[in-house]
Amino acid sequence: xxxxxxxxxxxxxxxxxxxxxxLTGYGAASAALALLDVxxxxxxxxxxxxxxSGSDVVLPVIGNLTQQGLVLPMLAFICLLIVLKSVxxxxxxxxxxxxxxxxxxxIGDRLFAAYLASPWEQRLxxxxxxxxxxxxxxVGITVSGVLMPAMTLFGxxxxxxxxxxxxxxxxxxxxxxxxxxxxxVAVLLARVISPRAVAIGRENREWSNRTAKVLYEALGAxxxxxxxDRGAEVQxxxxxxxxxxxxxxxxxxxxxxxxxxxxxxxxVVGFALVGGVGLATGGPAGAVSAxxxxxxxxxxxxxxxxxxxxxxxSVNTSASFARQIVQDIREGEAQMARHxxxxxxxxxxxxxxxxxxxxxxxxxxxxxxPALHDVSIRIPAGSHVAxxxxxGAGKSTMVDLLLGLLEPEHGRILVGGEPLEFVLKSWxxxxxxxxxxxxxxxxxxxxNVALAWDPEKVDRPRVQTALRRAQLLDxxxxxxxxxxxxxxxxxxxxxxxxxxxxxIARALYDSPLVLxxxxxxxxxxxxxxxxxxxxxxxxHGAVTVITVAHRLATIRNADVVFFMREGTVAAYGxxxxxxxxxxxxxxxxxLAGLATDAGAAD
Ligand SMILES: Nc1ncnc2c1ncn2[C@@H]1O[C@H](COP(=O)(O)OP(=O)(O)OP(=O)(O)O)[C@@H](O)[C@H]1O
Numbered sequence: 001x002x003x004x005x006x007x008x009x010x011x012x013x014x015x016x017x018x019x020x021x022x023l024t025g026y027g028a029a030s031a032a033l034a035l036l037d038v039x040x041x042x043x044x045x046x047x048x049x050x051x052x053s054g055s056d057v058v059l060p061v062i063g064n065l066t067q068q069g070l071v072l073p074m075l076a077f078i079c080l081l082i083v084l085k086s087v088x089x090x091x092x093x094x095x096x097x098x099x100x101x102x103x104x105x106x107i108g109d110r111l112f113a114a115y116l117a118s119p120w121e122q123r124l125x126x127x128x129x130x131x132x133x134x135x136x137x138x139v140g141i142t143v144s145g146v147l148m149p150a151m152t153l154f155g156x157x158x159x160x161x162x163x164x165x166x167x168x169x170x171x172x173x174x175x176x177x178x179x180x181x182x183x184x185v186a187v188l189l190a191r192v193i194s195p196r197a198v199a200i201g202r203e204n205r206e207w208s209n210r211t212a213k214v215l216y217e218a219l220g221a222x223x224x225x226x227x228x229d230r231g232a233e234v235q236x237x238x239x240x241x242x243x244x245x246x247x248x249x250x251x252x253x254x255x256x257x258x259x260x261x262x263x264x265x266x267x268v269v270g271f272a273l274v275g276g277v278g279l280a281t282g283g284p285a286g287a288v289s290a291x292x293x294x295x296x297x298x299x300x301x302x303x304x305x306x307x308x309x310x311x312x313x314s315v316n317t318s319a320s321f322a323r324q325i326v327q328d329i330r331e332g333e334a335q336m337a338r339h340x341x342x343x344x345x346x347x348x349x350x351x352x353x354x355x356x357x358x359x360x361x362x363x364x365x366x367x368x369x370p371a372l373h374d375v376s377i378r379i380p381a382g383s384h385v386a387x388x389x390x391x392g393a394g395k396s397t398m399v400d401l402l403l404g405l406l407e408p409e410h411g412r413i414l415v416g417g418e419p420l421e422f423v424l425k426s427w428x429x430x431x432x433x434x435x436x437x438x439x440x441x442x443x444x445x446x447x448n449v450a451l452a453w454d455p456e457k458v459d460r461p462r463v464q465t466a467l468r469r470a471q472l473l474d475x476x477x478x479x480x481x482x483x484x485x486x487x488x489x490x491x492x493x494x495x496x497x498x499x500x501x502x503x504i505a506r507a508l509y510d511s512p513l514v515l516x517x518x519x520x521x522x523x524x525x526x527x528x529x530x531x532x533x534x535x536x537x538x539x540h541g542a543v544t545v546i547t548v549a550h551r552l553a554t555i556r557n558a559d560v561v562f563f564m565r566e567g568t569v570a571a572y573g574x575x576x577x578x579x580x581x582x583x584x585x586x587x588x589x590x591l592a593g594l595a596t597d598a599g600a601a602d
Pocket of ligand 1: 364365367371389390391392393394395396397398
């Protein structure tokens with residue numbers, strides 16, 4: 001019970017105010033329904049001695065029922081009360097389950113918002129399969145396995161109290177014996193079953209998350225796996241993780257059934273115990289009356305105790321998901337609140353602005369050495385700059401810092417003279433970003449360009465303009481369906497170069513003031529790359545273009561080339577100036593057929 005309260009409290013805080021009121025009302029209504037049980041049971045307990053002994057049945061207010069011929073109508077009334085309680089309980093449950101569906105959505109929304117708002121570094125440390133499972137399945141399990149069952153506890157507790165009250169009023173000694181006995185059974189179940197159920201729940205979450213992770217990763221690398229003939233190995237992995245999670249789920253079902261049988265056995269033993277006490281204190285008539293009362297109480301008590309134990313099991317096995325969700329929501333929202341309080345956002349002026357880095361250093365969490373250190377550069381507004389350098393030199397890290405996804409460990413980034421963290425919202429709105437790997441979703445070309453899951457939100461003329469600039473419009477219009485044709489899962493229906501150009505069109509769709517391209521044209525043929533570069537060059541002056549490229553032809557005409565080596569900017573200047581200063585770069589330029597006089601002189 002303690003475990004239920006511990007998880008229920010924080011979980012209720014993840015719900016909107018109205019929902020908490022509803023849940024309190026639901027609990028109170030369930031408990032109130034149990035009052036009908038008190039009345040029905042109380043009447044049975046009052047009728048029982050007379051019915052057992054064959055003497056007249058007398059009720060305190062109504063009088064002698066036998067003489068008034070009211071015994072049968074009273075029994076019918078008791079049956080009616082029991083049926084009425086069941087009907088009302090079903091109606092209440094029907095109404096409540098609809099509300100619970102809304103709670104599931106509310107918790108899922110808060111959790112997803114917290115993930116979306118969490119810092120990029122933190123997101124790098126989380127596996128996406130785990131996040132998908134948490135937001136969808138985890139939230140479902142939290143509501144159906146923790147919240148819903150836990151809220152039915154109020155009704156069960158009401159029934160329990162009602163039965164105990166009736167027992168105490170009717171036969172105090174039998175009531176004490178029954179309570180002590182059932183209490184011991186409950187302690188036994190809590191000590192033996194509950195810890196096991198918690199462990200099983202944790203195991204289930206861990207292994208089903210691992211299964212999802214392996215499946216996501218394997219499906220992402222399906223081509224390589226097929227070609228390398230590693231299908232059997234992947235199958236073995238999936239088999240291993242699924243076996244563990246399936247075993248945990250089977251164990252959870254098994255353990256949830258055990259209490260029922262324990263309680264049924266306890267009921268039989270209870271008859272003997274209570275009968276013995278009744279015999280010792282009131283002779284055979286006392287024994288029959290005690291057994292009768294225990295049977296009637298048991299008729300209400302045992303299902304109620306069984307359900308309470310089932311709730312306990314369900315909460316124990318699902319609590320692992322709920323705890324993770326509550327923790328993620330708390331951390332995410334605390335971070336959001338901290339950011340909002342510490343960094344009140346200001347708007348940037350409408351025009352393009354200079355970007356300045358002052359002594360910027362950055363280290364990935366857990367990394368031994370910094371990925372960037374002491375970088376001080378200026379990117380003039382409207383210019384075209386390029387970051388070059390060997391693999392692992394820090395180019396993508398630099399881009400992520402400029403995008404405001406990562407924050408410098410030391411130093412600062414200024415946009416138009418303002419620290420980036422104070423204009424981040426406004427800054428991100430003006431950026432168009434093309435990553436190395438463009439992520440497409442299974443929808444139309446137009447939706448992918450507009451990054452809109454709702455087709456209604458697509459601005460079709462803007463889609464066409466962006467596609468034209470990215471040199472993709474003719475290809476798209478040449479395909480059946482045009483801009484409404486589907487791109488397939490992860491853009492499978494497009495070639496690598498088409499996917500890249502679609503990514504460029506996506507970045508251009510919002511008419512950005514800053515265009516960041518991280519190896520964005522690496523999959524294009526030379527002619528298409530030249531056409532895209534020309535289209536991008538047309539933006540010169542109005543848009544700041546930041547390019548990361550290994551293919552040096554792309555950046556031949558950049559205003560400034562920053563040559564990066566081991567996390568620092570080792571040299572910068574025009575293409576020719578960097579060729580003149582950096583022999584490594586001169587060699588790369590020569591290999592690319594871009595040797596200059598300056599480079600040749602070196
Ligand atoms: N998420 C991460 N966690 C830890 N270290 C990272 C992470 N991402 C990159 N690094 C490390 O930071 C350094 C710089 O990486 P970065 O991706 O910025 O290089 P790059 O110049 O863009 O390389 P490439 O040209 O191969 O894309 C590398 O040593 C890399 O191993």
